[in-house]
Amino acid sequence: MKRRLTILGSTGSVGRQALEVVRAHPDRFEIVGLSASSSAKALRAQAEEFSPEYVALENSDATSLDNLDAKVISGPGSSRKLAELPADVVLNGIVGFAGLAATVGALEAGNRLALANKESLIVGGEWVLDLAGDNRIIPVDSEHSAIFQCLEERGEDEISGVLLTASGGPFFGLEKVELLDVGPEDALKHPTWRMGAKITIDSATLMNKGLEVIEAHCLFGVPYEKVRVVVHRQSVVHGGAILRDGSVILHAARPDMRLPIAYGILYPERVDVGVEPVDFCGTSWTFDEPRSDVFRCLALATQAGKAGGVYPIVLNAANEVAVESFLNREIKFLQIAEVIEVSLERATETGDMRSMEAIESVDARAREDARRAVREATVR
Ligand SMILES: NC(=O)c1ccc[n+]([C@@H]2O[C@H](COP(=O)([O-])OP(=O)(O)OC[C@H]3O[C@@H](n4cnc5c(N)ncnc54)[C@H](OP(=O)(O)O)[C@@H]3O)[C@@H](O)[C@H]2O)c1
Numbered sequence: 001m002k003r004r005l006t007i008l009g010s011t012g013s014v015g016r017q018a019l020e021v022v023r024a025h026p027d028r029f030e031i032v033g034l035s036a037s038s039s040a041k042a043l044r045a046q047a048e049e050f051s052p053e054y055v056a057l058e059n060s061d062a063t064s065l066d067n068l069d070a071k072v073i074s075g076p077g078s079s080r081k082l083a084e085l086p087a088d089v090v091l092n093g094i095v096g097f098a099g100l101a102a103t104v105g106a107l108e109a110g111n112r113l114a115l116a117n118k119e120s121l122i123v124g125g126e127w128v129l130d131l132a133g134d135n136r137i138i139p140v141d142s143e144h145s146a147i148f149q150c151l152e153e154r155g156e157d158e159i160s161g162v163l164l165t166a167s168g169g170p171f172f173g174l175e176k177v178e179l180l181d182v183g184p185e186d187a188l189k190h191p192t193w194r195m196g197a198k199i200t201i202d203s204a205t206l207m208n209k210g211l212e213v214i215e216a217h218c219l220f221g222v223p224y225e226k227v228r229v230v231v232h233r234q235s236v237v238h239g240g241a242i243l244r245d246g247s248v249i250l251h252a253a254r255p256d257m258r259l260p261i262a263y264g265i266l267y268p269e270r271v272d273v274g275v276e277p278v279d280f281c282g283t284s285w286t287f288d289e290p291r292s293d294v295f296r297c298l299a300l301a302t303q304a305g306k307a308g309g310v311y312p313i314v315l316n317a318a319n320e321v322a323v324e325s326f327l328n329r330e331i332k333f334l335q336i337a338e339v340i341e342v343s344l345e346r347a348t349e350t351g352d353m354r355s356m357e358a359i360e361s362v363d364a365r366a367r368e369d370a371r372r373a374v375r376e377a378t379v380r
Helices: 013-024 040-050 078-084 099-108 118-132 142-151 197-205 207-220 258-266 297-307 311-327 335-346 356-379
Strands: 003-008 029-036 054-057 071-074 089-092 112-115 137-139 159-166 227-231 237-243 248-252
Touching: 003 013, 003 078, 003 099, 003 258, 013 029, 013 040, 013 089, 013 258, 029 040, 029 078, 040 054, 054 078, 071 078, 078 099, 089 099, 089 258, 099 112, 099 118, 099 356, 112 118, 112 258, 118 137, 118 207, 118 311, 118 356, 137 142, 137 207, 137 258, 142 159, 142 207, 142 237, 142 248, 142 258, 159 207, 197 207, 197 311, 197 335, 207 227, 207 297, 207 311, 297 311, 297 335, 311 335, 311 356, 335 356
Parallel strands: 003 029, 003 089, 029 054, 054 071, 089 112, 112 137, 159 227
Antiparallel strands: 159 237, 237 248
16 A cells, blocks of 8 residues: 655655655655755755645745646745645654644644654643644654664553763863854764754754654653663664563664655565665664763753743744854854753743644744843853
């Protein structure tokens, strides 16, 4: 049976790798839709190769998509409209807060969601989980895919925690003083993964792991104290399930996103995507404690997650503003954590975060606060 698949963010790192899986197994997929923000040329080329029923372009002029066989959806909200169309699975590979609307659209329409866009779970939390109902969200983040696979078929009473590994990013082992003048070009050199710019900076600050701690808490229902984070430089062990009797079941694979993407979109089936099994001999696996004195974003994220309510939304918004400001060279690397900390301190709003309106309002306010914190940081 062919899977009817929609790929949101098909022009990005996750999206392009999903299309590699489709290219390797054309008999397994029928493409319902592909979407991008503004990369119209790349989206057109993908549509010509994969013949989707729909293409959606969110933030740019769609005239360059004229005369395609696909129907064109364009303008703000187009990714969400695409996510709502009936499909067997919607892969959300949009980056950042912008992915929330499409996550909500896919779930409200009753579509299964393969989720790479972790930000929508950070900001949507319980509300997004409730929208999913019995229709499980299949995680695509490599660590959560690993944990998901280790937890399969296990009873709740067997589980005492989950293990999340972190590569440590390009600055692992450096002291604060050595990070004073690192620039975007240094932070974008990830040792093991090739990913979009935002998640690569998040990996360098360890905010990515912080977001993933919240993501693991939401997806697997484990208390924050039971999410164990370790730095594993080789990025071969991706995650694990810690069992009541002290056993730990680990998931290992070469660091290649095509594996969790293929598993997410074909769950529960597995296909060969051209990734060799791990080579055990002549290699070492190391595990270290993360340095939260140098990389403060991990602790800030865990605190925001534990506080709940508006705090994960503020954390995410401030991080997006800070990362963009760092990439634009407006602030320094270590100031990313400062901007986030100040924004969390300034958060005042409360209320029920179970609607797009409520979440968007807190997000917008937090972005203003974070931009103010960036301006204050630049005059110091
Ligand atoms: N890359 C990885 O290996 C990896 C691994 C695990 C998890 N993730 C997660 O997966 C998500 C995507 O990451 P990525 O690295 O693939 O990002 P990316 O390379 O920057 O790609 C982002 C995609 O989202 C689209 N997009 C951006 N802003 C949008 C908006 N406002 N509305 C609609 N579409 C928009 C982009 O379109 P344009 O091309 O037109 O800009 C692009 O197709 C992130 O949440 C990330 O944390 C990524």
